[in-house]
Amino acid sequence: MRILIDIDTCTACRLCYDMLPQVFADRGDGIPIVWLRVKIDDPLKSSLREVAESCPSSSIQLEEVG
Ligand code: SF4
Numbered sequence: 001m002r003i004l005i006d007i008d009t010c011t012a013c014r015l016c017y018d019m020l021p022q023v024f025a026d027r028g029d030g031i032p033i034v035w036l037r038v039k040i041d042d043p044l045k046s047s048l049r050e051v052a053e054s055c056p057s058s059s060i061q062l063e064e065v066g
Helices: 015-019 042-054
Strands: 002-005 024-026 032-034 060-063
Touching (some): 015 024
Antiparallel strands (some): 024 032
């Protein structure tokens, strides 16, 4: 799964890294970064979809790859 964050629309609300700190982190100014070494299994995919749907500015896009 590919995780894309639109930093132009992100409002740095913190929701994504509060909900899923094993995937997202604050890069220091409120904009999230994604940890690269996370194994994304099916339960985590489900949680990611929930976070993406909860993002108030729809700044998180998820793409299935492979
Ligand atoms: S939930 Fe959305 S708006 Fe909030 S910090 Fe994450 S990407 Fe930005």
